[in-house]
Amino acid sequence: MRVFDVGFTMNAKRGLDDDNVESPLRICNMEHREQKAKICFNFRSNLFVLVVFAVGLACGILIGIYAYHGSKNMNSYQGQSYQGTKLDDKIPATSPKINIEQCPNKNPNNYAPYESSLFAPLTTKEMKEVSEILWQRRYITTIGQTPSSLKESFIVFMYLYPPRKEDAIKYLYHNGMKPSRYAKVHIQRGAIPVPDVMEYKVGPLGSLPEATIIPLTSPGEIHFNSRIYGMVEENALNYILNREMKVLETLMRESFDGATFPDDLYINYQNGPPGMTAAERETRFIIGFRAVEDGDVLNFLPLSGTVHNPGTNVSEWYSHSYYYLNQGPYSTASDLVAAYNNNMIRKVRLPQEYRSKLRKNAFPQRDHSLPLREHADQPGARSYMPKGPRFSINGTKIKWMGWSFHISGGQLRGPALFDIRFKGNQIAYELALNDISLVYAMDSSGHNNIIYMDASYGIMGGYTPTTIFRDVDCPSYAAVLNTSYWSSLYQKAIDMKSICVFEADGHEALWRHFSGNFSGGMRNRYLVVRVPVVVGNYDYIFEFQFYLDGRLYTKGKATGYILTSFWDEHNPNVGGEKARDAFGYRVSQYQTGPIHDHTFGFKVDMDVIDSNNSFETIHWKAGNVYDALRTLSNITQVPPYFIYNETRYLKFETMQKEAGCRLDYNNQKLFVLVNENKRNRWGVKRGYRIVPLTTGAQSISEEHPAMKALSFTKYHMTVTKRKEEEMYLSSIYDINRMDSPKGHLDLMLDNESIVNEDIVNWITFGVLHVPTSEDFPMTPSMESGFLLKPFNFFDTTPTFDMPQYLEEHGTSNVEHEPAFDTCVEPNTEY
Ligand SMILES: *[C@@H]1O[C@H](CO)[C@@H](O)[C@H](O)[C@H]1NC(C)=O
Ligand SMILES: *[C@@H]1O[C@H](CO)[C@@H](O)[C@H](O)[C@H]1NC(C)=O
Ligand SMILES: *[C@@H]1O[C@H](CO)[C@@H](O)[C@H](O)[C@H]1NC(C)=O
Ligand SMILES: *[C@@H]1O[C@H](CO)[C@@H](O)[C@H](O)[C@H]1NC(C)=O
Ligand SMILES: *[C@@H]1O[C@H](CO)[C@@H](O)[C@H](O)[C@H]1NC(C)=O
Ligand SMILES: *[C@@H]1O[C@H](CO)[C@@H](O)[C@H](O)[C@H]1NC(C)=O
Ligand SMILES: *[C@@H]1O[C@H](CO)[C@@H](O)[C@H](O)[C@H]1NC(C)=O
Ligand SMILES: *[C@@H]1O[C@H](CO)[C@@H](O)[C@H](O)[C@H]1NC(C)=O
Ligand SMILES: [Cu+2]
Numbered sequence: 001m002r003v004f005d006v007g008f009t010m011n012a013k014r015g016l017d018d019d020n021v022e023s024p025l026r027i028c029n030m031e032h033r034e035q036k037a038k039i040c041f042n043f044r045s046n047l048f049v050l051v052v053f054a055v056g057l058a059c060g061i062l063i064g065i066y067a068y069h070g071s072k073n074m075n076s077y078q079g080q081s082y083q084g085t086k087l088d089d090k091i092p093a094t095s096p097k098i099n100i101e102q103c104p105n106k107n108p109n110n111y112a113p114y115e116s117s118l119f120a121p122l123t124t125k126e127m128k129e130v131s132e133i134l135w136q137r138r139y140i141t142t143i144g145q146t147p148s149s150l151k152e153s154f155i156v157f158m159y160l161y162p163p164r165k166e167d168a169i170k171y172l173y174h175n176g177m178k179p180s181r182y183a184k185v186h187i188q189r190g191a192i193p194v195p196d197v198m199e200y201k202v203g204p205l206g207s208l209p210e211a212t213i214i215p216l217t218s219p220g221e222i223h224f225n226s227r228i229y230g231m232v233e234e235n236a237l238n239y240i241l242n243r244e245m246k247v248l249e250t251l252m253r254e255s256f257d258g259a260t261f262p263d264d265l266y267i268n269y270q271n272g273p274p275g276m277t278a279a280e281r282e283t284r285f286i287i288g289f290r291a292v293e294d295g296d297v298l299n300f301l302p303l304s305g306t307v308h309n310p311g312t313n314v315s316e317w318y319s320h321s322y323y324y325l326n327q328g329p330y331s332t333a334s335d336l337v338a339a340y341n342n343n344m345i346r347k348v349r350l351p352q353e354y355r356s357k358l359r360k361n362a363f364p365q366r367d368h369s370l371p372l373r374e375h376a377d378q379p380g381a382r383s384y385m386p387k388g389p390r391f392s393i394n395g396t397k398i399k400w401m402g403w404s405f406h407i408s409g410g411q412l413r414g415p416a417l418f419d420i421r422f423k424g425n426q427i428a429y430e431l432a433l434n435d436i437s438l439v440y441a442m443d444s445s446g447h448n449n450i451i452y453m454d455a456s457y458g459i460m461g462g463y464t465p466t467t468i469f470r471d472v473d474c475p476s477y478a479a480v481l482n483t484s485y486w487s488s489l490y491q492k493a494i495d496m497k498s499i500c501v502f503e504a505d506g507h508e509a510l511w512r513h514f515s516g517n518f519s520g521g522m523r524n525r526y527l528v529v530r531v532p533v534v535v536g537n538y539d540y541i542f543e544f545q546f547y548l549d550g551r552l553y554t555k556g557k558a559t560g561y562i563l564t565s566f567w568d569e570h571n572p573n574v575g576g577e578k579a580r581d582a583f584g585y586r587v588s589q590y591q592t593g594p595i596h597d598h599t600f601g602f603k604v605d606m607d608v609i610d611s612n613n614s615f616e617t618i619h620w621k622a623g624n625v626y627d628a629l630r631t632l633s634n635i636t637q638v639p640p641y642f643i644y645n646e647t648r649y650l651k652f653e654t655m656q657k658e659a660g661c662r663l664d665y666n667n668q669k670l671f672v673l674v675n676e677n678k679r680n681r682w683g684v685k686r687g688y689r690i691v692p693l694t695t696g697a698q699s700i701s702e703e704h705p706a707m708k709a710l711s712f713t714k715y716h717m718t719v720t721k722r723k724e725e726e727m728y729l730s731s732i733y734d735i736n737r738m739d740s741p742k743g744h745l746d747l748m749l750d751n752e753s754i755v756n757e758d759i760v761n762w763i764t765f766g767v768l769h770v771p772t773s774e775d776f777p778m779t780p781s782m783e784s785g786f787l788l789k790p791f792n793f794f795d796t797t798p799t800f801d802m803p804q805y806l807e808e809h810g811t812s813n814v815e816h817e818p819a820f821d822t823c824v825e826p827n828t829e830y
Helices: 022-028 033-041 046-051 053-067 071-077 086-090 124-136 165-173 231-247 249-255 333-341 354-362 625-630
Strands: 153-161 182-189 196-203 212-215 265-268 282-289 300-308 318-324 327-330 391-394 397-400 403-410 414-422 425-439 451-453 479-487 492-514 518-535 538-547 552-560 584-588 591-594 596-606 614-624 646-654 659-661 669-679 685-692 717-721 759-769 779-791 805-808
Touching (some): 124 153, 124 182, 124 196, 231 282, 231 318, 249 333, 391 492, 403 425, 614 759, 669 759
Antiparallel strands (some): 282 300, 300 318, 391 397, 425 451, 479 492, 659 717
């Protein structure tokens, strides 16, 4: 688990003048440009340069011009005559030099081993160490191989157990000792007489003989039947259902265009929760076409059932509650087949040749029968770094333009950042994704009431590994960090390219002003940490954007395949229009897109300057002037200069006790973390504002059986006093033990004081997803998030320590960004 570099080739230097800007430009502005660009990018020797000099010359100029961000040459590129502006006349001081040199490709990474970082995700090496400790001490029966049955004990998950905050702060700020690294390990213990699931803390890492194994749960506390689904269980379920599939063979062939199991059909088990109590294990399944991939969720069929599968003894498992086209339940597959054969139930016949079209309908490939859009055969706009990266990576510590922070995270909860500082100030100790919940609604026997809590599957690699797609997820000049996850299937750590870091050009002004006396502005550039992950059908993209003015955006985006439900136009619950049902729209020939939400839960442990903070809710009010003034003074008369008796005003409130808050557009509030003991130059308490950018809110009631497990979704923001043991806002087991949840957010709300305390804000945001035909087969990404924004934190606009653009009219007072030579975007590979 290391950081991948941004590529490192020093290329032949080719200086060129910019005399012939216009004509070579036109040469390159043709269909073949892409091909030529490749030749240019691949310059590796002077000989080659000579051979293709002419092509290179034209192309190099083009690339230089194309990428140059001044407006001058962009205008000629557009074929318009160039109209000089004052801006261009002043910056840069020398006219841009066009050459075909590759941009300096300084590596931002110093390759310090992750293990040296306090917060780094657990590395492959460390996971190996942890597994060896556990194997040696016979905590597990499965050693280094795929577990073959639930009767074995094996390691299910493994990730960093972060240091205690107190110890970390001592080390980071007060020359304290460096805290050791520990792993958190989940072990499914099928091999013991009363099977269960245990959690352990293992470490210190790197000290093999001395390492200790500390149980974090007591035996039996996590019921074996609350276990997380995995391949071992799926294989056992398949084993149980294989013989039933034989019973259903004819029914399936007749109904589903000749399809057979397992060649054309597969059994999907991800239809949780598995029962209402911790002791229950009832696994619903539904049949789907294997059209585009093994876990195809776009082509479910109206055939479902349930497997009773508690414990480890597969001989005691059985299937029941079979449904066909929502007709049932039938206790066995044979009962269903009997009803089918006696024509006692309504039947479905998918049209002949239907199966042959499935892949075409669902595979996300360019449709070559459609004409390309105009100019779509030309490459799109690109960015590059003229003098190499302005950020650095040391282990997992990132620094950029006054910001510094550590990247962390793990396979279950996904990405996290620690010790975020801006201009030497503490801003946040931890900013971490904790969970993603989805509550589905649909009219389908196998699928209704599905609830997913994605941390239970593993957000960063546990369930589905991920990789960065170069030039799609991030620009090609991004640096990529690898992280590892523990594969419970193979019982070893697996490395993946999971995080990219780059400076982005926002192509806009961060601020600007034009007046008679001056023109001034600053181009908005920001650092991006982006983490695309995959959880089954959905891909999520998490993103942290660090701005020059101290703002920090956190975003969650959802894309990928929607989960569909079978469209049955003769379903009596479908209305007359035959185009939608109560739970969504028909989106394809035999598919509906059932409604659901994607709700992201983050832990945001801000430390505004230090950890003694208070939470202010500032009410954005409107009312009469008298009431407004009375909020802070004792006036008895409204002053005469108010020309209206109604005004807006602020009402300041310091939240005293732990509580959850919901956004309410009719009673708007600002949420601000302040440090009561630190004031800015103007006497105002220094703070950071939390701005939710959400569009979703929980609508299901507190009585819903899953609402305890999902209690973080009740609020947009929950404020609690920080406690080491209140690590996450949900427990990965709670959705599998809805009657006895043990680790959800509501349990933290015990009325403690949050004034001048170390406070955690649990922030919930998300999107309500009503899939439409545009989401089939592929959902373009939807986003939501929140913003942390300095709020009287600085004495003045905090960007005047950066180069910027300014021209004081009628004087020689001029400022500009650093000058640069145009260069060719490096051909980075990652
Ligand atoms: C598994 O269940 C079967 C059927 O009830 C029983 O005969 C067998 O003894 C059980 N095996 C174990 C190891 O308990
Ligand atoms: C990288 O971080 C380590 C501490 O983890 C520190 O000792 C080292 O000096 C750092 N290197 C650079 C180049 O900053
Ligand atoms: C990152 O992970 C990828 C995928 O496993 C691997 O091919 C690559 O070598 C890793 N890179 C580093 C620097 O470890
Ligand atoms: C603004 O510019 C005008 C015209 O150049 C000049 O007369 C005036 O003094 C300037 N004002 C200030 C405040 O600099
Ligand atoms: C926080 O406040 C407590 C008591 O009010 C005080 O003892 C402690 O030193 C403060 N911590 C910081 C970092 O200021
Ligand atoms: C308002 O009046 C009360 C009683 O007269 C007094 O105690 C208090 O200090 C006054 N508050 C302000 C803000 O003037
Ligand atoms: C403004 O409204 C308040 C509340 O309705 C009322 O008491 C007050 O007399 C009004 N003042 C004026 C100047 O109308
Ligand atoms: C919280 O504490 C206050 C007093 O500090 C008390 O009035 C209130 O009932 C308590 N609420 C709960 C839910 O315990
Ligand atoms: Cu969705």
